[in-house]
Every structure is written in structure tokens, then in C-alpha cells.
Amino acid sequence: xxxxxxxxxxxxxxxxxxxxxxxxxxxLPMLIGKLNxxxxxxxxxxxxxxxxxxxxxxxxKDAVVSLGGFCTGELISSEGLMLTNxxxxxxxxxxxxxxxDDYLTNGFWAYSKQEELSCPEVYASILVRMEDVTERMxxxxxxxxxMKAIIxxxxxxxxxxxxxxxxxxxxxxxxxxxxxFLDVRLVGAPPSSVGKFGGDTDNxxxxxxxxxxxxxxxxxxxxxxxxxxxxxxxxxxPKYYFPVSLKGVxxxxxxxxxxxxxxxxxxxxxxxxxxxxxxxxxxxxKALGRHLEIMKKDMDASDEVRIKLADTYASMANxxxxxxxxxxxxxxxxxxxxMRKDNQAFAQWVxxxxxxxxxxxxILSSLxxxxxxxxxxxxxxxxxxxxxxxxxxxxxxxxxxMVMNARKTQADAMGDRLExxxxxxxxxxxxxxxxxxxxQLAGALSLYYNELPKTSHAAAITNIxxxxxxxTVEESFEKFAADLFKKSALGSKEKxxxxxxxxxxxxxxxxxxxxxxxxxxTEVRAKLTPETMAxxxxxxxxxKLYQKAQMERSPEKVFYPDANSTLRMTYxxxxxxxxxxxxxxxxxxxxxxxLEKMDNTSEEFQVPEKxxxxxxxxxxxNYAENGKLxxxxxxxxxxxxxxxxxPVINGNGEIIxxxxxxxWEAMTGDLVYDPAKKRTICVDMRYVLFIIDxxxxxxxxxxxxxxxx
Numbered sequence: 001x002x003x004x005x006x007x008x009x010x011x012x013x014x015x016x017x018x019x020x021x022x023x024x025x026x027x028l029p030m031l032i033g034k035l036n037x038x039x040x041x042x043x044x045x046x047x048x049x050x051x052x053x054x055x056x057x058x059x060x061k062d063a064v065v066s067l068g069g070f071c072t073g074e075l076i077s078s079e080g081l082m083l084t085n086x087x088x089x090x091x092x093x094x095x096x097x098x099x100x101d102d103y104l105t106n107g108f109w110a111y112s113k114q115e116e117l118s119c120p121e122v123y124a125s126i127l128v129r130m131e132d133v134t135e136r137m138x139x140x141x142x143x144x145x146x147m148k149a150i151i152x153x154x155x156x157x158x159x160x161x162x163x164x165x166x167x168x169x170x171x172x173x174x175x176x177x178x179x180x181f182l183d184v185r186l187v188g189a190p191p192s193s194v195g196k197f198g199g200d201t202d203n204x205x206x207x208x209x210x211x212x213x214x215x216x217x218x219x220x221x222x223x224x225x226x227x228x229x230x231x232x233x234x235x236x237x238p239k240y241y242f243p244v245s246l247k248g249v250x251x252x253x254x255x256x257x258x259x260x261x262x263x264x265x266x267x268x269x270x271x272x273x274x275x276x277x278x279x280x281x282x283x284x285x286k287a288l289g290r291h292l293e294i295m296k297k298d299m300d301a302s303d304e305v306r307i308k309l310a311d312t313y314a315s316m317a318n319x320x321x322x323x324x325x326x327x328x329x330x331x332x333x334x335x336x337x338x339m340r341k342d343n344q345a346f347a348q349w350v351x352x353x354x355x356x357x358x359x360x361x362x363i364l365s366s367l368x369x370x371x372x373x374x375x376x377x378x379x380x381x382x383x384x385x386x387x388x389x390x391x392x393x394x395x396x397x398x399x400x401x402m403v404m405n406a407r408k409t410q411a412d413a414m415g416d417r418l419e420x421x422x423x424x425x426x427x428x429x430x431x432x433x434x435x436x437x438x439x440q441l442a443g444a445l446s447l448y449y450n451e452l453p454k455t456s457h458a459a460a461i462t463n464i465x466x467x468x469x470x471x472t473v474e475e476s477f478e479k480f481a482a483d484l485f486k487k488s489a490l491g492s493k494e495k496x497x498x499x500x501x502x503x504x505x506x507x508x509x510x511x512x513x514x515x516x517x518x519x520x521x522t523e524v525r526a527k528l529t530p531e532t533m534a535x536x537x538x539x540x541x542x543x544k545l546y547q548k549a550q551m552e553r554s555p556e557k558v559f560y561p562d563a564n565s566t567l568r569m570t571y572x573x574x575x576x577x578x579x580x581x582x583x584x585x586x587x588x589x590x591x592x593x594x595l596e597k598m599d600n601t602s603e604e605f606q607v608p609e610k611x612x613x614x615x616x617x618x619x620x621x622n623y624a625e626n627g628k629l630x631x632x633x634x635x636x637x638x639x640x641x642x643x644x645x646x647p648v649i650n651g652n653g654e655i656i657x658x659x660x661x662x663x664w665e666a667m668t669g670d671l672v673y674d675p676a677k678k679r680t681i682c683v684d685m686r687y688v689l690f691i692i693d694x695x696x697x698x699x700x701x702x703x704x705x706x707x708x709x
Contacts, residue, residue, distance in 0.1 A: 023572035023636045024673040025560040026261050028174070029053035029061055030130050032569060035558055040571050044254030044651040051653060052258075052569065055129045058239035060653065061567060064258050065218070066125040066178075067645065069565040072259035073124065073216065074647040076244055076655065077704035080218040080236035081187065082124065083688070084645030085660045086195025087314065089214035092119040093189050094311040094431070099303055104310055107191035109696045116185040116217055118229050124184050124218050126238075127567050128160060128177040137164070137173040150175055159225050167561035168551075169267070169543040176566055181236060183219035183229045188698060190214075190691050191608055197594065199604030200317050204325055204664045206585055208632045208681050209593045212660040213688050215701065242647055243706040244685055245654035248625050249574045251587055255635040256571040257659050257680060259646030261563035264670045267547050269364060270339035271371040273330060273671065275378075281327045283379040286451060287387040288320040290443045298436045308431040325667030335672050349553055360549045363542045370538040377531055380456055384524045387444035392437045396428070396490045397517035404508035404518065422500050429493040434485060442481040446474045460520040488513035563640055572636040577677055579665045588684075591615045591629040611695055621694050622709075623686040630684045633657060637680040640670050648682045654708050657682035 027036055033049035052060045065073040071088035075081065086093075090104075096117050097103045110116040133150055140146030147164045154162045154177050162177045189195060194211040202208055218236040221227030249255075265272075295313050299306040330336070343364055350360045388394055403418060421428075449461060450473070468483070470476035489495035490513045499507060508514050551559055576587040595615055599605040607615075614620075620629045635648065639659055648657035659682050662669055666678040689707070692698050 023570075023675065024638050026264065026563050026568035026570050026638055026640075027560050028130065029258075029567055029569050036569075036571065040254070040256070043571065043573060045256065045571070046651045047653050060240060060242070060258060060649070061127050062239040063241050064127070064260075064567060064647065066127075066260040066565070066567070068123060068125075069260065069262065070642060071644045072642065072646040074258075074645075074655065074658075075218070075238045075241040077241055077706075078237060079704055080220075080238065081241075081701065081704050082184075082216045082218055083647070083655075083658055084214055084216065085658065086189060086192075086212045086214045087318075087660070088645045089186065089189055089216065090195075090314055091311040092117075092122055092186050092216075093214070094307065095119070095121065096186065097307050097310075099307065102303075102307065103189065104192050104307060107189055107194070107696070108186065109188045109698045110186075111698060111700055113217070113235070116187050119184050119186050119216070120229065122184040122216065124181040124216075125161070125178040126181070128179060130177070130567070131175045132172070133164060133175045134172045147173075165564055165566050167564070168559070169547045170540070171544060171548050171551075172561065174566070179226055181218050181220060181226045183227060183233050185217050185219060186214070187217050188215040188692065188696065188701060190696070193606045193608055194611065194691060194695075196314075197605070197607075198597070200321065201604050203318065203321055204661060204667065206579075206634065206663050206679065206681060207589045207593060208661065209589050209591075209597060210632065210660070210683065211687055211691050212683050213658050213691075215692075241706075242649070242655045243653070243708045244689070245650060245652070245656050246623065246686055246689070246707060246709045247650070247654075247656070248630060248686060249588065249633050249650075249656055249684070251574055251576065253574040253656075254571070254651040255574050255637060255656070256569060256649040257635070257637040257639055257643060257646045258569050258649060259567070259639070259643040259659070260565055261568050261640045262565050262642030264563040264640050266562060266671060266673065267550060268543065269367050269546070270336050270343050271368045273336050273339060275371045275375050276671070277327055277330050277336070279375045279378050280382070281323045283382040283451070284386060285320060285323050285327070286447060287382050287390070287444070288316055288323075290387070290447050291390060291440055292317055292320055294439045294443050295436060298433065298439070305433050305436065308433055309436065311431070322667060325664050326671070329666065329668040330671070333668060333672065333674065335668065346549070346553065350549065356549070356552075360545055363546050363549065366538055366542050367546075370535050370542075374531065374535045377528055380452060380524065381528055381532070383444070383448040383451060384458075384520070387447055388441065388520065391441045391444060392432055393434075393441060393485070393488065393490050393513050394517055396496070397488075397511075397513040398521055400490070400503075400508055400511075400514045401518040401521065403503065404505050404514060418500060418503055422497070425493055425497055425500075432493075434491040437491070438481045438485045441484070442474070442478045445477040445480070449473055449477070458520055458523045460516060460523060484512050484516065487511075490514070563642065565642055570638040572638070574633060575636045575679070576634060577663075577665075577679055579663075579677065585634075587634045588630050589632045591620070591631055591687075594631065608695075611691075614694055619694065620690060623690040623693075625686070629687060629690060631687045633682050633684055634663075634679045635682060636675070636678060638669075638673060638678065639680050643680075648680075652708075655685055657684050658688065 030053055032052055037049045063075040065082060067073050067088060071084055073082040073084035076083050093103050137143055137146055150164055151162045154175055160177050161180045164173055164175050167174055190211050197210045219233040220236040222234055224237060227233055295309050299309055347364055350356045464480045465476050468476045468479040470479055485491045488511050489499040574587055576585050578584045594607060597605050598607045623629060643659055646659045647655045648659050650656045659680050661681040663679045666674050669678050693702050
């Protein structure tokens with residue numbers, strides 16, 4: 001997901017929710033003792049709050065790992081063995097794969113530490129402590145300077161890293177201090193036929209039969225502290241690691257998810273959801289869909305292309321389906337009218353008191369005006385940035401355009417950026433497929449032209465059609481893309497390396513891809529940036545007031561802050577659900593379902609012969625219950641993106657599963673929590689151990705774990 005959302009965030013704004021369920025909430029662990037522990041005990045939690053979060057001795061928080069803010073992992077041995085999802089490790093598996101060593105298809109297992117594969121793109125951050133710094137920030141003349149001072153104080157004379165995060169739209173600030181481990185190695189990954197069983201068809205769906213897990217190992221220097229990769233590094237010895245349970249799950253069992261959820265937006269207004277449903281999501285779905293359609297065709301035609309584009313395609317497909325489901329869910333739940341009623345009640349509460357009216361009286365009207373004004377602008381941003389700008393050649397061209405413009409006025413500007421580009425050429429082009437990228441550019445240009453009103457077309461786009469005459473608009477853009485790739489240096493590692501040997505402003509401007517990117521993005525930025533800045537400023541100012549007012553309006557309610565890639569705990573129970581009338585889903589799936597879905601003519605439902613035999617023979621080892629091998633189970637935990645790979649923990653503090661997905665019927669979860677249908681899909685630890693042991697024969701890994709039977 002990381003590659004996709006790094007771009008989407010350029011256009012992304014806020015999206016809200018108003019509903020509350022009894023198991024709703026992503027709670028800061030330092031407040032569990034005060035806010036949640038008693039309720040957790042009622043549900044079946046048997047440990048103390050200190051065993052979850054403690055800064056003076058080892059606790060669960062020391063075994064929960066942030067993988068770059070996009071996924072979560074958990075330590076499950078005294079030797080730094082870390083469990084996460086297969087889709088979280090997908091880019092690492094793909095990085096090490098080739099047609100000869102196709103770990104995506106065949107899986108990878110290290111039967112000794114010497115066989116483990118270095119993953120330079122992965123780092124593991126473990127929380128040291130968190131601290132409320134709201135008072136300091138509130139009294140600061142400059143928030144930016146105060147944040148910097150707080151971070152410097154927290155990390156002075158240590159090897160720690162730190163950040164200060166906003167909570168409640170800036171009504172609270174919390175400091176987070178981390179140890180960041182740079183040497184992370186791939187240890188084990190099942191074949192994609194296990195780790196992605198069901199593919200895009202089953203993605204976000206239940207019933208599910210996916211073994212979505214992989215294993216890394218965290219390494220440290222000989223002093224136990226974070227260190228860059230070295231053959232002399234040693235496995236990290238954690239302050240705490242999770243025992244693994246073979247006890248299984250029953251309906252209504254306590255379940256806790258501990259991880260790093262990425263982003264929720266549940267405290268906003270009806271106009272934001274209207275903007276989401278009718279402007280932002282539809283454009284994003286079309287932009288992503290066009291890229292996926294083109295990539296899939298080329299991937300199906302070549303194993304080499306399939307491997308090269310696998311990670312990018314998977315992350316993009318995940319987001320594409322997510323936004324479709326979110327839009328459908330918001331419409332199905334009829335959320336916008338209900339939220340408008342809540343906004344009306346809020347307005348009545350504000351207007352009932354002169355003091356409140358003075359402080360909060362303009363919030364709703366200001367937000368309505370902002371969303372209405374920007375609704376017509378966001379498609380241009382998406383079709384430019386996520387459409388055209390998502391192509392590899394345009395990403396490079398946009399970066400070099402900035403360098404070119406700086407070089408015109410300041411000869412030495414952007415030198416560091418150029419050096420970074422030179423040093424990253426090998427990685428940039430490792431999985432690049434120029435022929436596919438050319439088709440994606442042509443497709444994105446056609447989408448831009450056809451979806452946006454002609455009155456809003458950038459001159460750089462209309463000039464293409466004046467110069468390249470085709471029978472159709474699509475053919476004109478195909479001719480332009482072909483000519484661009486033929487003449488530009490940016491579609492070839494060798495040509496780009498030569499250009500970067502002497503990247504004068506004149507040389508950069510002569511490249512047609514850089515010239516086109518400069519013209520297009522400069523014009524779009526000039527049109528959109530002032531309005532975007534005003535839009536974001538209105539949202540920032542008014543949502544801070546809105547959340548403050550909501551807390552004042554409901555003083556008896558315990559509020560939790562929206563997710564923002566910081567450590568959170570959510571708790572609930574193992575539960576089934578009914579997706580629609582006359583349909584009821586069980587809370588577990590078993591290996592029988594794998595054989596029922598098995599279709600080796602479909603890339604999504606293939607089952608390796610060795611696994612199929614084990615399942616047919618019911619050769620489950622010690623991992624079955626009443627003759628059945630449970631594969632996945634459901635809980636009502638409140639999670640979102642970033643929680644992927646999080647440990648699912650029982651009342652005794654043992655891992656019972658690894659969270660990997662949400663369900664289709666509750667795709668609105670980032671915006672609206674639905675207590676009846678919101679579910680977390682987890683791979684059962686017994687299936688994880690079965691695959692490691694019986695399928696992969698990696699007994700060395702089983703022996704590392706503390707397994708509770």
C-alpha cells in the first residue's frame with residue numbers, strides 16, 4: 001500500500017463518522033488503566049493494565065512493531081522472530097524474486113539464520129514511551145519550534161527517534177519515542193497460493209481461507225541497539241515477546257488487537273461524506289481502475305512482467321476495491337442523511353447558548369462552504385496526480401522538473417536530490433517495465449481528457465491533440481506516449497544515468513518528459529494550490545473547534561482519538577455476523593473450505609499439491625480441533641489500514657491470530673463504525689503453525705516459539 005497512498009495523500013482530505021458501538025475505539029495504551037481496564041476484565045481479560053503498557057519493565061507494547069506506519073508486526077521469540085502478514089511482506093518477497101527464484105509463487109523459508117534475506121527497505125520501530133505534551137504545545141509561540149524542542153529533549157544523548165502527533169484535530173498532542181531497527185531480514189513466507197489465497201475475488205470478503213502471514217527477524221548490533229545491516233549483527237533480544245496459543249477460539253472469547261492503525265476520520269460533518277461519495281471516491285476509483293486494467297493485461301502475458309509489477313499491482317488493487325466498498329457502504333447505510341440530523345442537533349445545541357454561539361456558531365456553515373467549493377476541483381487533482389502522475393516516467397519527470405527550475409536560479413540547488421536520484425537508479429529501474437508504463441501514461445491522459453470538462457483542461461493536454469493526430473483521442477495520446485518514451489531519457493536506466501552526469505537546467509529542459517511534466521504540473525498547481533491551501537486551512541481551523549465542541553456537548557462520553565499511525569489497542573470478542581437478510585456467517589472457517597474453493601485453473605484459487613494432499617489426508621498434526629483445522633476467524637475489533645499484521649490476543653495475553661483484513665459489509669469503518677457488521681478477519685495461529693511445520697517443514701522456527709497448548 002505504501003507506494004499507492006504516498007501519492008493519494010497528496011489529494012486526500014478529511015472524512016468523518018458519528019456513530020458509536022460498544023466495541024468501538026482505538027485507545028492509547030498509556031490510558032488503558034484509567035479508561036478501559038475494568039471493561040476489558042468484564043469481557044474476559046485476565047491481566048493487568050501494566051502488563052499491556054509499562055515503561056519501567058517489559059510489557060506487551062515492547063513486542064508490537066511498526067513497519068513504517070503501513071503495517072504492524074509482533075515479536076514471537078526471544079531471538080527477534082517477528083510475525084506479520086504476507087501482504088505486508090509482499091514487497092520484500094517480490095524484491096528477492098525472479099523468474100529463477102520465484103518466491104512469490106513458491107514461497108521462501110530459511111532453515112537457518114544464515115539463509116535469511118536482508119530487506120533494506122524494511123525497518124522496525126518499537127515504542128519506548130509516550131507522553132502527553134498538550135500543555136507545552138498550547139503555550140508555545142511556534143508549534144513547529146516547540147515540537148522540534150520536545151523531540152530534541154526526548155532523544156538527546158540517546159539512539160532513539162521521536163515524533164509529536166496531533167490528537168483530536170489539534171486539541172491534544174502526544175510525544176512518541178521509539179527504537180528504530182534498520183536490519184530486518186525475511187525468514188519465511190508461504191507461497192502466494194496460501195498467503196493470497198482467494199486473490200482479489202476474496203479480498204475484503206468473508207468467508208475467508210487465506211494464510212496471510214510471513215516472518216521476519218529483527219537484528220541489532222552486539223550491544224543490543226539498532227544498527228545498519230552487518231553480518232556481525234545478532235538477533236535482537238526483546239524486552240517482551242508473545243507466547244503463541246494453540247487453545248483456539250470460541251464465540252464471545254475476549255480478543256484484543258494491538259497495533260499501529262493508519263488513519264480514521266470519525267468526527268467530521270455530513271458535507272465531508274457527501275464530498276467523499278460524490279467527488280473524491282468516484283474519481284479515485286476510475287484513476288486506479290485504468291492503471292490496473294492496463295497492468296493486468298501485460299502481467300498475464302509475461303511471468304517477468306508479473307513478478308516486476310506484482311507489488312505495485314497488489315497495493316493498487318487493494319485500494320481500488322476498498323474505495324468501491326466504502327462508497328457502496330456509505331450509500332447502503334444511508335449515512336449522510338443521518339449525519340445531517342446529528343449536525344442539525346449540534347447546531348441547535350450551539351445556538352441555545354450565546355457563549356457557545358460566539359465560539360462555535362460558524363463551524364458548520366464554514367465547512368459546508370469549503371466542501372461545496374472544492375468538490376469540483378478534486379477530480380482534477382486526482383486525474384492529474386493519481387492518474388498521470390502515478391506513472392513511473394511522470395514521477396521521475398516531476399522530480400527532475402523541480403531540479404530544473406531550481407537550477408535556473410540557483411546553480412547548486414537540489415544537489416542532494418540529484419545525488420539521491422543517481423544512487424537510487426538501480427532500485428528505481430529494478431522492477432520498471434517501460435512498455436507498460438507507456439500504456440499507463442496514454443490511458444491516464446485519455447481518462448483525464450474524457451472525465452474532466454474541456455474548460456478545465458490544462459494547455460499541456462490540449463496541445464497534445466493539436467500535434468498528434470489520431471482517429472480517436474485515445475490514439476492521439478498513444479502516439480504522444482510512444483514518441484515521449486522514444487525521445488526521453490527517463491524510460492531507460494542507462495539514458496537517465498547519462499543525463500544525470502551533467503544535469504544542467506538546459507539539458508533537463510530539453511528532455512520531452514521533463515518539459516511536459518513541468519508544463520502540466522506547474523499549470524495545475526497554479527490553478528489548484530491557492531484553493532487547496534484555503535480549503536485545508538478552513539478544515540484545520542474548524543475541525544479543531546468542532547471536536548472541542550463535541551466533547552463539551554457530551555461530557556459523559558469517553559472519546560478516543562482518530563487513528564494516526566500511533567500505537568493503539570482495541571478490544572472486543574470473537575463474533576459471527578449476519579451480512580444481510582436470511583444470511584448468517586459463522587465466526588470460523590476451516591481447511592475444508594480451501595478444498596471447496598480449490599481451482600487450479602484460476603490463479604486466485606490454486607492450491608499447491610503438497611498442501612492439497614495434507615488437507616485431503618487430514619494430516620493436521622497437533623493443530624486440529626475436533627478433527628477440523630481452523631484457518632481464519634472473526635472478531636469485532638475496531639481496526640483499519642496499518643493494523644495489518646497486528647497480533648490478536650486472548651484474555652491470557654497469548655496470540656491466537658494475526659489480523660489481516662476487514663469485511664466488505666463494513667468498508668465504511670474508517671468513517672463510520674457499524675457495531676452490527678464491523679469485523680476483523682484474522683488468520684488463526686494454528687493454521688500459521690500448521691503451514692510452518694507440516695507444509696514448510698521449518699521446525700527450526702517452531703522450536704523458537706513459546707507455544708501454549
